[in-house]
Amino acid sequence: MGINVESLKQQLMDEDCKKVLIHCKEPKSFNEMKAAKVKESKLFKILKELKLSEALLFADGKYYTSPDAFVYLD
Numbered sequence: 001m002g003i004n005v006e007s008l009k010q011q012l013m014d015e016d017c018k019k020v021l022i023h024c025k026e027p028k029s030f031n032e033m034k035a036a037k038v039k040e041s042k043l044f045k046i047l048k049e050l051k052l053s054e055a056l057l058f059a060d061g062k063y064y065t066s067p068d069a070f071v072y073l074d
Helices: 005-011 015-023 030-036 040-052 067-073
Strands: 056-059 062-065
Touching: 005 040, 005 067, 015 030, 015 040, 015 067, 030 040, 030 062, 040 056, 062 067
Parallel strands: none
Antiparallel strands: 056 062
């Protein structure tokens, strides 16, 4: 399917979403993601949204930013 660009653009307007994507340029476990300094209650919501837009992927127990999303982070 691929990344949902429109959703990603909206998500990047939220500083916490952007922070999570930047933090996950290297694969991170959920516990490592807490270092991004996002409230845990909001972090769950962000993870769900970013996974649905396919900006954030999950493999081997770690979350990582989709290569397609890197283009929109700079």
